Every structure is written in C-alpha cells, then in structure tokens.
Amino acid sequence: MYVAQPIEWTDRGVVILDQRLLPAEEISYTYTDYRDVAKAIREMVIRGAPAIGVAAAMGAALGVLHSSARSVDALAAEFGEICGTLAKTRPTAVDLFWALERMKKRFTELTGHSSDLVKIKQGMVEEAQQVHLEKRAIDEAIGRFGAEFMPREGHVMTQCNAGALATAGIGTALGVIRVAFEQGKKLHVFVPETRPYLQGARLTAWELHKGGIPLTLITDNMVGHFLKTANVGAIVTGADRIAANGDTANKIGTYQIAVLAREHNVPFYIAAPISTFDLSIPDGDHIPIEERAASEVTHLQGVRIAPDVHAAHPAFDVTPARFIAAIFTERGVARAPYTDSLRALASPAQAVKV
Numbered sequence: 001m002y003v004a005q006p007i008e009w010t011d012r013g014v015v016i017l018d019q020r021l022l023p024a025e026e027i028s029y030t031y032t033d034y035r036d037v038a039k040a041i042r043e044m045v046i047r048g049a050p051a052i053g054v055a056a057a058m059g060a061a062l063g064v065l066h067s068s069a070r071s072v073d074a075l076a077a078e079f080g081e082i083c084g085t086l087a088k089t090r091p092t093a094v095d096l097f098w099a100l101e102r103m104k105k106r107f108t109e110l111t112g113h114s115s116d117l118v119k120i121k122q123g124m125v126e127e128a129q130q131v132h133l134e135k136r137a138i139d140e141a142i143g144r145f146g147a148e149f150m151p152r153e154g155h156v157m158t159q160c161n162a163g164a165l166a167t168a169g170i171g172t173a174l175g176v177i178r179v180a181f182e183q184g185k186k187l188h189v190f191v192p193e194t195r196p197y198l199q200g201a202r203l204t205a206w207e208l209h210k211g212g213i214p215l216t217l218i219t220d221n222m223v224g225h226f227l228k229t230a231n232v233g234a235i236v237t238g239a240d241r242i243a244a245n246g247d248t249a250n251k252i253g254t255y256q257i258a259v260l261a262r263e264h265n266v267p268f269y270i271a272a273p274i275s276t277f278d279l280s281i282p283d284g285d286h287i288p289i290e291e292r293a294a295s296e297v298t299h300l301q302g303v304r305i306a307p308d309v310h311a312a313h314p315a316f317d318v319t320p321a322r323f324i325a326a327i328f329t330e331r332g333v334a335r336a337p338y339t340d341s342l343r344a345l346a347s348p349a350q351a352v353k354v
C-alpha cells in the first residue's frame with residue numbers, strides 16, 4: 001500500500017516534501033543548512049509531531065555535519081546553537097524536544113569517546129537516521145495494537161493528519177486504520193477537513209485515497225451530525241503531547257470531537273509513540289499551545305474569506321483524559337487511570353528494541 005515519504009536523509013542533504021502544496025503539487029526540497037530545516041518546520045513544510053522530531057534530529061545532524069569547527073569544544077558550542085534554533089520552531093509537539101534531547105545525548109557520548117571530528121559527525125548522521133528507522137518500527141507496533149480496537153467493518157473517524165506524512169512511518173492514527181484495513185477489516189473513514197490548515201482535506205484525504213482506503217470528507221461542523229447518524233464504531237487521532245494524567249494535546253478541533261463521541265457512545269482513542277508522553281507535567285493545563293497567524297483563519301489558500309477583523313488561531317487543543325477510552329503506543333495499550341498506565345509504559349524496563 002502507498003506510504004508517503006515526507007522526509008529522507010540522502011547524500012545530497014535532507015529531502016523534505018512540501019506538505020503546504022499537497023494535494024495539488026508534490027514538490028520536495030533538498031536542505032543542506034540546519035537553519036533552513038528549522039524554517040521548514042516553523043513554516044509547516046513538514047508537520048505532524050513525530051515527523052517534526054525526525055526533521056529536528058536530521059537538522060541537528062546536518063548542522064554538525066556542515067560545521068567548520070576545528071575542535072570538539074568549538075563544535076559543542078555550535079551544536080548548542082543548532083539545537084537552540086531547532087527548539088524554537090514549534091512549541092506544542094514534544095517529539096521535537098525529545099528528538100533534540102536524544103541528539104544531545106548522542107553528541108555527549110560521541111565527544112566523550114573521541115575527539116575525531118569526522119567520527120563525531122558520522123555518528124550524529126547515523127543517530128538521526130536511526131531515529132527515522134525507529135519511528136517506522138514504532139508506527140507498525142502502534143498500528144498492530146490499535147487495529148484490535150477497530151470494528152470488523154463500518155465507519156471510523158479521525159482528525160487532522162496522523163498519517164505517514166505526519167510521522168515518517170506508516171502513521172499513528174492512520175497507521176492503526178491502515179493495519180486494520182490490511183487485516184481485512186472493511187473500514188470507511190470519516191475525515192473532518194480540519195480548518196484552518198486543512199490537514200484533513202489536503203493530507204489525510206490524499207493519503208487514504210492513494211492507499212485505497214474508502215473515505216468521506218466532511219467539514220468540521222458535520223462531526224456531530226455523523227456521530228449521531230452514521231453508526232461510527234471508533235474514533236482515533238494522533239497526539240502532540242500527552243501529560244502525566246493522560247490529558248492530550250492534538251490538533252484544534254479534537255476536543256470537541258471527543259466530547260461529541262462521549263455523547264454518542266463512540267470510543268475515542270489516541271494513537272501515539274511514547275516519545276509523545278510528557279510525564280514532567282501533571283496535566284494538560286501545562287501544555288504550551290501554539291498560536292498561529294490569524295491570517296490562516298481569515299484567508300483560505302491566500303484568498304481572503306473574512307473581513308479584516310480580529311481572528312484567533314490556537315493550533316491545538318487539549319482533550320481531558322476522561323474522554324479518552326485508551327491510548328495505543330508501541331509498547332501496548334494504556335487505559336485509565338493514565339497516571340499509572342503511562343508511567344508503567346514509559347519505564348525503561350518496558351523498552352523494546354525496535
């Protein structure tokens with residue numbers, strides 16, 4: 001089945017598919033400067049929590065690879081700047097910070113063992129590639145756990161895009177749907193368009209269509225209607241950050257879907273890697289919510305659709321844990337009380353080699 005490739009490490013540089021242009025055009029750029037990778041993350045050339053993490057890891061490796069530093073100390077100072085620049089791109093998806101921490105840890109290991117700059121650079125490139133490989137294996141595992149919860153046939157729903165484009169693997173929420181579909185479950189997916197950035201209409205509809213999975217595209221204000229009338233068996237979305245108590249930040253609009261799901265007795269699931277957990281914060285009130293340009297609300301693909309008035313654009317919202325039936329991860333399924341189940345899954349003893 002078709003799997004989109006949003007990012008790839010190549011000998012020429014980091015190749016990133018411009019998701020802003022989908023589905024009209026499939027254009028990729030090759031990046032050789034980490035600052036341009038940071039800009040690509042900020043401007044949503046690449047988006048989706050795990051894919052942002054992969055881009056940050058590759059950006060960090062790119063920065064080290066092309067550094068002209070002549071000593072480990074000079075390289076370390078530059079690496080600090082590289083990580084700082086990449087960290088300032090998008091605030092909500094914790095995968096970004098997870099990936100940078102992982103690259104910092106590897107940098108410390110490499111520089112602790114050797115002062116050979118060529119070896120250090122090579123080690124950092126390998127680590128970024130390893131992050132990408134692991135993301136792929138993680139998605140497959142999430143997909144297998146989550147597919148069990150999908151109905152044998154009938155309607156399911158998602159939100160935003162948590163597919164291959166968003167993870168650089170097979171996707172988290174869409175990975176679950178994809179694995180269930182490949183297992184022979186006859187699913188039909190309701191895809192809310194996900195205003196204002198239209199990740200549902202532009203990206204999820206594109207991925208499902210290319211993968212041969214039946215779908216119905218709906219506008220965001222149709223969700224209640226279809227949950228009431230269309231016998232939806234499950235809803236599964238991705239996540240950008242999951243607090244210790246299970247409160248989950250995901251694309252704006254997810255919260256209202258979860259509340260409507262409760263009203264209509266439809267199980268609402270989250271599919272996300274452990275790297276999306278942020279156990280350092282007790283609940284969703286501590287999750288920073290990215291505020292994006294109001295012009296993304298007043299304009300649609302560059303065309304003004306509203307008068308010149310104040311408009312708000314929080315890019316994410318937080319779904320309280322009590323609306324979440326289960327969280328699918330690569331190490332298994334977390335259930336309430338999440339404070340216990342998330343901590344258990346995150347413990348190193350649970351770690352699986354992927």
Ligand code: MRU
Nearest residue numbers: 047048049160162166238239251
């Ligand atoms: O603003 P975006 O497009 O980066 O937001 C993406 C989402 O909210 C996704 O649902 C989330 O990152 C999970 S991706 C597997």
